[in-house]
Amino acid sequence: MTLFRAQVLDTPDDPFRGGQLRADADAGLLVVDGMIAERGPYADVRREHRGEVVVDLRSGLLLPGFVDTHVHYPQMRAIGALGMPLLEWLDRCALPEEARLADPGYAQEVAGEFVASLVDSGTTTALVFGSHFAPAVDLLFETATERGLRVTCGLVVGDRMLRPELHTTAQRAYDEARELARRWHQNGRTRYAVTPRFSLSCTDELLDSCAAVHEDTAGCWFTSHINENPAEIAKVRELFGCSYLDSYDKHGLVGPNSVFAHNVHPTDAELKLLAATGASVAHCPTSNAALGSGLFPLDRHLSSGVRVALGCDVGAGTGFCLFKEALQAYFLQQLRGPEGVPLTSAHLLHLATSAGADALGLRDQVGDLEVGKRFDAMWLDPSPDTPLAVGLRHADGPADALAKTFALATPHDVHGVWVDGERVKG
């Protein structure tokens, strides 16, 4: 049992639906077996629990751990290749790097770098795009388990238009996925996600095998890409003769457990179907800007009732930290002029935490620091001479402090990260 004392900010109620930032200047959070058992003014909680160990975090800010809903493990070393649109970037940068994970020694190193980078950035839960190679996916699950990260991941599959060494068959994809799911699905903090690369690289036969894995693995997740780039969308229409979302939907792959990355150029019919089925969209703004994919129509997602969360989309995205990603989401909406959604710091925190937990079906466990939730948290404690520390000292209230945090914070300012009450950083 541990009593945490801190200034706490979180978003238990969705700010897009009238919820407010919750700010407690001096809160006590009693954590028992990884769960928040009590929360209240520190003095009150302390009075009831005089004997407990107190972790005093008052020099900084305590936030819920970040939930990243789209990030590619094999692209760790491909971050920062600028100046190309999606399909050229895939051919020249991402896919050659993905092919190197055929070597388990190489994959082991990358898995270590990848998981460490997520934890370092304050991310406690992630929906991870795995590798095309089953042993490499195994290594990611193993590494995440060792570091304590909450991870949903799966074997990435494709059977056309990639590199030959990345292609699989419908039967092999099914067998390897089922074996990985047997080992890792609902095992501690890990879950399995069926993961076709994108419908562009998948025949109908392969998507059918994805549907079979999804059906045979109760409670598993589904993730892929959608509507990222106009040239990509045109090719999907040419191959399938239908909209991008319909290329998945005709295989039964669109539902409440589905998370689609990007959706920068959706049709109204696609938004309607996403909302009706309860599927979520992972918005990846640094990636969208780096590849020139476009300005995300958040207003149309919100008015259609589509759930939206954030993903860093490394390696097209430019880093792991959702402070930067959320700030970029804010920038993009500002640049959309009258159609842009003006985002407050509470919206940004929601998108990076509770919205992600909701998209991953984990809202009852993580995403805020309410009683009954797991203690998945990060402690921001910048050095006193940094612009962030100066900003926090002079902030005009909690919402302003949070805005300054999104503008200025980096992983260097994250001094503590906990998952299930276990300290995984610091």
Ligand SMILES: [Zn+2]
């Ligand atoms: Zn992606």
